[in-house]
Amino acid sequence: MTAPRIERVVTSGRFTLDGGSWDVDNNVWLIGDDHEVVVVDAAHDADAVAAAVGDRRLTAIVCTHAHNDHVNAAPALAERTGAVIWLHPDDLPLWRQTHPEREPDAWLTDGQVIEAAGADLRVLHTPGHAPGAVCLHDRGLATVLTGDTLFRGGPGATGRSFSHFPTIIGSIRDRLLTLPPGTRVLPGHGAPTTIGEEAPHLEEWIAHGH
Template identity: 85%
Template sequence: MTTARIERLVTSGQFSLDGGTWDVDNNVWLVGDDHEVVVIDAAHDADAIAEAVGDRRLTAIVCTHAHNDHIGAAPALADRTGAVIWLHRDDLPLWRQTHPDREPDAWLRDGLVIEAAGADLTVLHTPGHAPGAVCLHDPGLGAVFTGDTLFQGGPGATGRSFSHFPTLVDSIRDRLFTLPPETRVLTGHGDSTTIGAEAPHLEEWIARGH
């Protein structure tokens, strides 16, 4: 039985891509216990995230994808804590748009397990919203962290560079909707949902995308 728990912090800032900028609120997820923790998506505000970490050891900063609103605070947080920044290599071109002078420290790959205080976060490569987008699934926690791949009410956006709607739908169908229906979907923005709540709408999304 894992002793790990999930904490949510909401940070605010801007998302910029393809010449546009939007104000956004992001979910920053912390998974760990009283001693060590990992951060999923270091968005916007390194100070606020460091405060949420407190005196715990931050072992990893896992980036679900490399849009600037999800990685903006990662280097500052890593420099402050010594944590390793993890990213899927396919998102390196996006990463370099935000951090041209600082590479991630390690590469996520499908099937890799990142441990945090007894939690085992398994990487699911789910391209579509971004080429290197990943989700992180832990059956013990009954949760999947989906970044911007799947939200309450539908898939992530695919109208901008590096994104592709049919690929995203394939990722959701093949990698996420095969998880148990009670699995909590902890998203990059907004409210949480479950696999069971979203799975019945797959055909609608496919129709909408054509």
């Protein structure tokens, strides 16, 4: 049996919220082995993600949150593969802005473990960027997939509806910075980092309130 591995596909499209629209590149993460895989955040391009999955069995599409740029390709990918779409229920209002005609298939809960080909992704509810934002921590892979909660250089944006800066700071402080310093951080946009690289900057982020 091959060990689980993590692959990245970068897709491009538009992020829309509160009447604004921005061009964005998204990280789509695939966790699995040669036979089975889970997708985290099916963004923009179902064809590109399906091509990366290849002939492997896609068991789950896990949404770190329901901003359109993270979920817009999820129903199309699920339809092609039979995969289950998972979302935290607190993000259902955001989900419905993009997909009013289709609900997610299953609800994420804090502490739940999603298994994929030897990987164990533990769900950490980390609200702030969005009410139902989650991160996925695999202790064995020493990795946390943080969606838009934590990036290289700071927390995710909180200037739009459904977001709240003190809440995201609390989530990062209590749920993420308590992980081992060597834990790789794989965010929803941009370059990876580690918990150890980001932890010393918490007070700066709070002071700047960004």
